[in-house]
Amino acid sequence: MRQKISSVIAIICISVYVLALGIAAYNIVTGINERQRLAEREFAGLVATAGAAGVLGFMNEPFKEAIQDALMDSQTLQAVIISGPWGVDAFERERGRVITRTDESPRFKTAFGLSAKPFFEPLSQGGLRNATISAVASYIDREGIIDILKYTLLAVLAALAIAFCTLFLEAYPGKSAVSAGPPSRKQRAKPVPEEAEILGGDDFFPGEEFAPGEAEYVPKAAVDIPPETPRGLYSPHGNIGWEDYTKDRLSSELHRCAASEQDLTFMIIAFKIPGKVDEPVFIQLADEAVKYFTHRDLIFEKGGRGISVIIPNIDLEQGLAKSEIFLDQMLQYLPPAFKKTDLCIGLSSRSGRLIGEERLIFEAEKALEKALRDPVSSVVAFKSDPEKYRAFIASRNKKRP
Numbered sequence: 588m589r590q591k592i593s594s595v596i597a598i599i600c601i602s603v604y605v606l607a608l609g610i611a612a613y614n615i616v617t618g619i620n621e622r623q624r625l626a627e628r629e630f631a632g633l634v635a636t637a638g639a640a641g642v643l644g645f646m647n648e649p650f651k652e653a654i655q656d657a658l659m660d661s662q663t664l665q666a667v668i669i670s671g672p673w674g675v676d677a678f679e680r681e682r683g684r685v686i687t688r689t690d691e692s693p694r695f696k697t698a699f700g701l702s703a704k705p706f707f708e709p710l711s712q713g714g715l716r717n718a719t720i721s722a723v724a725s726y727i728d729r730e731g732i733i734d735i736l737k738y739t740l741l742a743v744l745a746a747l748a749i750a751f752c753t754l755f756l757e758a759y760p761g762k763s764a765v766s767a768g769p770p771s772r773k774q775r776a777k778p779v780p781e782e783a784e785i786l787g788g789d790d791f792f793p794g795e796e797f798a799p800g801e802a803e804y805v806p807k808a809a810v811d812i813p814p815e816t817p818r819g820l821y822s823p824h825g826n827i828g829w830e831d832y833t834k835d836r837l838s839s840e841l842h843r844c845a846a847s848e849q850d851l852t853f854m855i856i857a858f859k860i861p862g863k864v865d866e867p868v869f870i871q872l873a874d875e876a877v878k879y880f881t882h883r884d885l886i887f888e889k890g891g892r893g894i895s896v897i898i899p900n901i902d903l904e905q906g907l908a909k910s911e912i913f914l915d916q917m918l919q920y921l922p923p924a925f926k927k928t929d930l931c932i933g934l935s936s937r938s939g940r941l942i943g944e945e946r947l948i949f950e951a952e953k954a955l956e957k958a959l960r961d962p963v964s965s966v967v968a969f970k971s972d973p974e975k976y977r978a979f980i981a982s983r984n985k986k987r988p
Contacts, residue, residue, distance in 0.1 A: 593846060596753045603746035611739040618735075619726050623702075626663040626724035630706040633657050633664065637710060637720050645710075645718065646673055654678050663724040665701065668693050671710070671718035685723060700727035821883070824866070825873025825894070828887040833895055836885065837944040840897050844937060849899060852906035853947050854934035855955045856913075857893030859965075864892045871920050872930075879913050895951070903936040903968055910934060910966045928965045931958035935969040 633654070640653035646669070658667055658678050666685035667678040677686045677693035685701065686693045695705055702724050710718035822829045828836070837853060844851040856876070858864045869892050876894055877883045885897040898906060910932045918927055933955025935947055950969040958967040 593753055596749060600746040600750045603742055607739045607742035607746075611735050614735045615732060618728055618731050622663050622724070622726045622728060626702065626726070627706070629661040629664050630708075630722050630724070633661070633667065633722060634708045634710075634720060637669065641710060645671060646676060651676070651678075658722075663726070664722050665725050666695060667720065667722045668695070669710070669718070669720050672716070695721075695723045700725050702726060822888055824888060825870045827873045827877065827883060827894065828885075830888040830890075830895075833887040833889070834944050834948070836887075837897055837947065840885070840899055841937060841942065841944060841947070844899055845941060850902040850937050850939070852898045852901050852903060852934055852936040853895065853951050854898070854906060854910060854932055855889055855893060855895045855951045856930065856932050857890065857955060857959070859929050859931055859959055868921065872917065875917050875920055876913070879916065880909075895948075901936075903934070903938060903970060906934050906936060907966060907968055910968075914966065928962065930965060931955060932966045933958050933968070934966075935971075938971060939973040940971070 636653055636657045637650075640650045644650060654667060654669065655678050658664055658680065665680050668686070669676050669678075675693060679686050685696055685698075687696050688694070695701075697703070705721045705723045707719065707721045710720055820832075821827060840851055843849075856872070858868075873886070873894060876886050876896060880886060880896055880898060882897075885899075887895050889895040898909070901909070914927065914930060914932060917930060918925065921930070933951050933953070935950035935954060937947070950971075954967045954969040958965055961967065
């Protein structure tokens with residue numbers, strides 16, 4: 588349902604953007620065409636004014652005043668040049684803006700928004716010959732375009748605000764991350780399809796089938812610590828999330844990534860030898876994990892002296908690469924007694940599947956168990972073919988009564 592709402596809002600926002608830009612473009616083009624027609628009418632009126640004023644004498648002071656007044660009263664005309672046997676005279680709204688002089692002869696400038704071809708008409712009143720009048724007009728109404736863009740910007744900002752609100756709701760879907768009490772560690776293990784395989788480092792291992800039934804995961808590195816009821820968002824052991832919050836947060840992230848068609852990797856990190864692990868070492872592990880993976884709210888305690896990490900928007904191969912890098916960096920901060928194989932990582936990813944949080948945790952746990960047993964490879968990933976997985980789930984659903 589949430590995905591449908593997001594899709595509808597996205598379509599609405601895109602429609603608003605396109606409609607606002609289309610209306611703005613239409614109004615601008617329509618305004619330019621209207622000003623072109625207005626400029627033709629105003630130039631015709633200017634020619635009539637020049638003819639009437641020329642009866643009293645061309646280029647005397649009353650004639651010049653009449654031309655300048657007509658130019659200033661127009662909305663589109665910017666400059667006028669009148670030539671005749673007496674010479675050439677120029678009139679402008681703003682001196683030096685539209686007319687330039689070459690060898691004392693005025694010429695119209697070429698600029699954006701001005702008519703490319705000047706208006707031109709001969710003046711023949713009173714038997715005067717070789718007298719002409721020409722003018723250029725501005726087809727761009729700057730104030731009108733600014734008003735159009737203001738309304739367009741308001742529409743775009745409104746749609747953008749809706750999009751941001753939707754994005755915020757998607758990122759924080761409102762599902763509570765705090766449970767009423769500490770949940771049981773027991774999880775129902777689901778059958779794994781036959782095509783599933785374990786990927787360790789860069790080496791591919793043959794498939795393993797895990798039998799259904801009750802599976803309790805306790806890392807070999809676990810140290811007995813009295814259970815504590817979560818208080819607040821972060822645990823005092825390493826200042827990362829309580830283990831009880833892992834499922835709820837992973838479920839939220841899986842739904843969000845599925846809605847946006849993003850991948851997600853889930854990993855569990857644990858020490859192989861419990862005797863080497865004490866509180867300072869665990870806190871060091873938690874601190875380095877926060878520094879490397881950056882999101883403290885996606886890192887949780889796991890099994891006493893391990894941690895689990897949710898990494899959205901990366902696939903299994905990227906998760907493996909990050910695991911190897913983190914492992915190498917972490918070993919630099921551990922005591923000299925630790926070897927690379929003393930710290931193990933098991934991981935799995937969504938891989939385009941509609942998968943639940945319990946299933947993803949189960950796969951990462953099984954990968955970690957293999958890493959804890961492996962004397963060479965300390966990073967193991969669970970890999971499944973998405974197409975075969977979907978076929979397996981479909982066939983299993985058909986068998987149900």
